[in-house]
Amino acid sequence: MKKILFAAAEAVPFIKTGGLADVVGSLPFAFDPEERDVRVMLPAYTAIPDEYRKNMRDITHFEVGFNGRQRYLGIKELLYKGLRFYFIDNEEYFGGPSPYTDYMYDIEKFAFFSFAALAALPHIDFQPDLIHCHDWHTGLIPPYLATQFRYDPFFANMRTVFTIHNLKFQGLCDRDTLRNISGLPWELFAQGPLCSDSSGNMMRGGLEYANFITTVSESYAREITTPEYGEGLDAVLQQKQDRFYGIVNGIDTEVFNPATDPALKRHYDVSRVKAGKAAAKAALQKELGLDVNPDVMLLGIVSRLTDQKGMDLVMPLLEKLTRSGRCQLVVLGTGEAHYENGFRQMAASRPQRMAVCTLYDEALSHRIYAASDAFLMPSRFEPCGLSQLIALRYGALPIVRATGGLKDTVRSLDKAGKQATGFVFEDYDVGGLNWAFELAEKTFFEDRPLWDALRRNAMREDFSWKRSAEEYGKLYDL
Numbered sequence: 001m002k003k004i005l006f007a008a009a010e011a012v013p014f015i016k017t018g019g020l021a022d023v024v025g026s027l028p029f030a031f032d033p034e035e036r037d038v039r040v041m042l043p044a045y046t047a048i049p050d051e052y053r054k055n056m057r058d059i060t061h062f063e064v065g066f067n068g069r070q071r072y073l074g075i076k077e078l079l080y081k082g083l084r085f086y087f088i089d090n091e092e093y094f095g096g097p098s099p100y101t102d103y104m105y106d107i108e109k110f111a112f113f114s115f116a117a118l119a120a121l122p123h124i125d126f127q128p129d130l131i132h133c134h135d136w137h138t139g140l141i142p143p144y145l146a147t148q149f150r151y152d153p154f155f156a157n158m159r160t161v162f163t164i165h166n167l168k169f170q171g172l173c174d175r176d177t178l179r180n181i182s183g184l185p186w187e188l189f190a191q192g193p194l195c196s197d198s199s200g201n202m203m204r205g206g207l208e209y210a211n212f213i214t215t216v217s218e219s220y221a222r223e224i225t226t227p228e229y230g231e232g233l234d235a236v237l238q239q240k241q242d243r244f245y246g247i248v249n250g251i252d253t254e255v256f257n258p259a260t261d262p263a264l265k266r267h268y269d270v271s272r273v274k275a276g277k278a279a280a281k282a283a284l285q286k287e288l289g290l291d292v293n294p295d296v297m298l299l300g301i302v303s304r305l306t307d308q309k310g311m312d313l314v315m316p317l318l319e320k321l322t323r324s325g326r327c328q329l330v331v332l333g334t335g336e337a338h339y340e341n342g343f344r345q346m347a348a349s350r351p352q353r354m355a356v357c358t359l360y361d362e363a364l365s366h367r368i369y370a371a372s373d374a375f376l377m378p379s380r381f382e383p384c385g386l387s388q389l390i391a392l393r394y395g396a397l398p399i400v401r402a403t404g405g406l407k408d409t410v411r412s413l414d415k416a417g418k419q420a421t422g423f424v425f426e427d428y429d430v431g432g433l434n435w436a437f438e439l440a441e442k443t444f445f446e447d448r449p450l451w452d453a454l455r456r457n458a459m460r461e462d463f464s465w466k467r468s469a470e471e472y473g474k475l476y477d478l
Contacts, residue, residue, distance in 0.1 A: 009137035030469035044087035114140035136171035139202035142209030162210035171202030216384035217405035221246030250465035263366035284371035288355035300372030305335025310378030
């Protein structure tokens with residue numbers, strides 16, 4: 001039986017700031033426990049809710065030398081839904097109300113986590129065949145394994161997979177600072193594999209030393225080998241093409257299931273989608289103070305309100321989207337202040353046609369997916385994206401840009417015809433988004449049978465983690 005350790009900074013339900021947590025909290029459960037012993041290692045943040053912290057069992061604690069002095073390293077364990085989770089305990093690094101604090105301190109805390117994840121292994125009666133590292137926070141695990149831990153027989157045969165969730169965030173700092181913090185050999189930094197220009201680069205360490213590299217969609221894997229999307233690491237990734245794979249993310253189809261979702265008053269599946277979504281639309285319109293009208297086209301946005309997510313394309317179209325009364329728009333998310341304020345101002349001027357909630361509300365997001373006829377996600381770049389997968393699951397047709405995982409998971413009406421699941425535009429500009437919106441609007445109002453067929457297509461798509469786990473399983477076995 002293959003033994004796999006996931007190492008990451010976040011995982012639901014313990015700690016979440018973004019999609020990384022959804023992946024790490026869901027993918028390990030998709031493997032057959034008869035074939036693979038999969039476990040997860042996380043920092044023991046004091047921000048983890050007490051309902052989980054109180055049930056953690058202390059395994060052991062000891063001190064390790066790190067960044068010039070001896071540091072406390074505790075190991076906690078929690079069995080959650082049949083899966084074993086380990087937590088690296090050090091309140092100096094992992095205390096406070098949030099997993100991320102000051103950027104430079106985050107560099108040190110995750111360098112410590114990378115070191116501690118390996119140092120903890122001999123103490124937990126678990127010797128993994130492979131460590132699956134996620135994003136820059138764990139980027140130093142492969143170089144530690146190749147240098148400081150390589151001479152210990154316990155680690156001799158361990159291999160690593162490093163997954164890029166978002167290449168934009170790399171764990172950059174001054175080269176000498178990272179060398180001093182990490183204690184890794186100096187030659188790795190003198191224009192070496194942990195260096196980008198004059199900066200130390202934690203993510204590059206993972207890319208250079210991992211046995212395999214993955215990212216979260218096939219299109220994003222191609223895109224980040226180009227200067228446009230490569231964030232300065234495109235040349236490195238080009239050199240690793242023989243061990244670089246794109247595997248699209250999935251979603252938890254039990255959590256995101258309109259047939260059982262506790263956030264919905266009326267449940268539905270693909271056979272009852274028309275009545276179910278009509279009920280969800282009426283309920284959300286009433287909840288948010290919109291005109292209760294079954295004939296309008298309800299557009300949903302659940303997103304960080306940032307340029308990356310395409311909000312700079314949405315803002316110029318707000319007037320058009322809400323002017324005629326044929327469409328309504330619901331926005332849920334937080335982000336850059338000028339976007340939050342711009343959305344709120346427009347909603348205040350047209351409260352029957354637009355509603356904005358600048359907060360995090362998981363249950364409300366489920367109701368928006370269920371109520372929406374179409375879902376706006378015009379991202380500038382998108383490694384994979386989970387929101388469009390959830391929208392498909394709930395029968396909300398995505399309007400997306402052809403980038404990364406959006407391109408891989410949504411089939412556009414203009415190219416796929418009756419097999420389509422949404423509307424996809426190519427060029428990142430307001431005109432492109434406007435074209436896709438007008439195609440969706442025309443279809444909704446002028447060809448409702450086709451719209452209903454596309455909605456059924458969307459709900460029949462399989463983006464469960466089982467498919468992704470099969471692809472990762474093949475990689476683990478190489």
